[in-house]
Amino acid sequence: MTEPRRVLVTGGNRGIGLAIATAFRDAGDKVVITHRSGTPPEGLDGVICEVTDTASVDAAFTAAEKLLGGPVEVLVANAGVTRDGLLMRMPDDDFEGVIDTNLTGAFRCVRRASKAMIKARHGRIILISSVVGLAGGAGQVNYAASKAGLVGLARSVTRELGGRGITANVVAPGFIVTDMTEELPDARKVEIVKSIPAGRMAQPGEVADVVRFLATDAAGYISGAVIPVDGGLGMGH
């Protein structure tokens, strides 16, 4: 039986983040999720965090460390948004806002987590990207750029901190059944499913299982990798 790890999942109040947090908790780990408002889901500890705000990220980590009884050993940077629109009509705010949440938000969390990980000479960093990060997406220049940026972030962390027992990996989900995909028009969903070799969207738990694996000792020599969980949608990238 391995020791329970101290895990922080950003945006863990719903969707993929909630599935990830639940999977770690059910495996016996100590888990704190971040949420922006309200109360955390039943059975999980939560701290308030707005990832676009460095002070909020710092305060959330400090509060999480208290709840966990020590520094974060496994960081899952999952919080993310879409603000889709065609390139020619996309306002600066929609581009910058998505980058600030999805990419800079992850950077803020990784930077805050890294200090204790370096000291402990151990850490697991998992960034939730998207198939769109490598394949691109029409109407998603902001989202795709933010998700591609996570690859450079994880790989640079791997080069900087790989010698200190820290791994940094990217998980790139395809289409997963959550509020984010629920927003898509039905006709678009049918089109999407047709393009997925697996012939279906995935459940959030299917992403969670891969994230959990990356945090295990068995995955200790995997770093700087992009692991697709997309039913074959992104093959070839």
Ligand SMILES: NC(=O)c1ccc[n+]([C@@H]2O[C@H](COP(=O)([O-])OP(=O)(O)OC[C@H]3O[C@@H](n4cnc5c(N)ncnc54)[C@H](OP(=O)(O)O)[C@@H]3O)[C@@H](O)[C@H]2O)c1
């Ligand atoms: N669903 C998919 O098909 C899919 C595919 C590929 C990648 N992904 C990625 O997987 C991650 C989770 O997606 P999901 O489908 O579970 O999305 P979701 O259901 O829309 O949940 C997004 C989560 O991120 C949080 N969040 C958003 N902006 C934030 C901010 N500025 N500060 C702090 N938290 C913030 C949300 O908090 P609130 O509840 O407060 O809004 C929520 O907890 C995202 O990074 C997404 O890009 C999803």
